[in-house]
Amino acid sequence: MGEDDGKGDQTERAHGRPVSGRLWKSVEKQRASVLRNVKAKQTSWDAREVKRRELQLIRERQEELLATRKARLAEIKAKREAKKARKQRNEFKNASYQVINNEMTIKSLSKKQLRMIKRTRVSKEGEVELVDAYAPTYDPKAKRQRRRR
Known part of the structure; x- marks a missing residue:
């Protein structure tokens, strides 16, 4: 009865290969909380x-x-x-440009040809620039159109 047959006390582990087969895992020698409480080196x-x-x-x-x-x-x-x-x-x-004055010429053009049409406009900086035919104007005198509901 006083003899220790090793079955009741499992504090000591058998050394060697881990049972799980995971050879890269190290055996714990101390609790994780011990590592957490390490004080930083004070400079x-x-x-x-x-x-x-x-x-x-x-x-x-x-x-x-x-x-x-x-x-x-x-x-x-x-x-x-x-x-x-x-x-x-x-x-x-x-x-070099071709000026189209006749309205009927523009109306008879296909969509593809209409996309090629450009018009001149004076920018805010005062420079003349080429823009699409249906681009908005910067004319301050032009009336603002309001949406009708």
């Missing part, structure tokens, strides 16, 4: 101040790089827009 005030200064310098450098990049991109965008406007003006100058 001195001077060390924290040094680290804070380093982080501040890094942030300033990042902001500086970001500002230069934004400026460069804005410059590229402005150049692109200027080039596009210049190209559009040159195309407008060099193009």
